[in-house]
Amino acid sequence: MSENLSASDAARPRWRGLVTTVMLVLISVMIVRDILIRRWAGSPPTPPDTTQQSR
Structure with a gap:
């Protein structure tokens, strides 16, 4: 009986x-x-979320 347990434990x-x-x-x-x-992919990176201030 212990042989069966050792075989399943090895697998x-x-x-x-x-x-x-x-x-x-x-x-x-x-x-x-x-x-x-x-x-x-060839897609350009997404622009940053910040807005540019006009000068």
């Missing part, structure tokens, strides 16, 4: 490691995609 960290790795890769891909879209 659990592997599953957690796989989930952690997949989540880290997905977050990294989302960050890189956001950076590339902002760089190559």
Whole structure:
């Protein structure tokens, strides 16, 4: 009976490691995609919210 428990305990960290790795890769891909879209979107940066005073 203790053999069954040790086998399931050994599989659990592997599953957690796989989930952690997949989540880290997905977050990294989302960050890189956001950076590339902002760089190559071609839209000019938004102007500041301050108004210019006439002289």
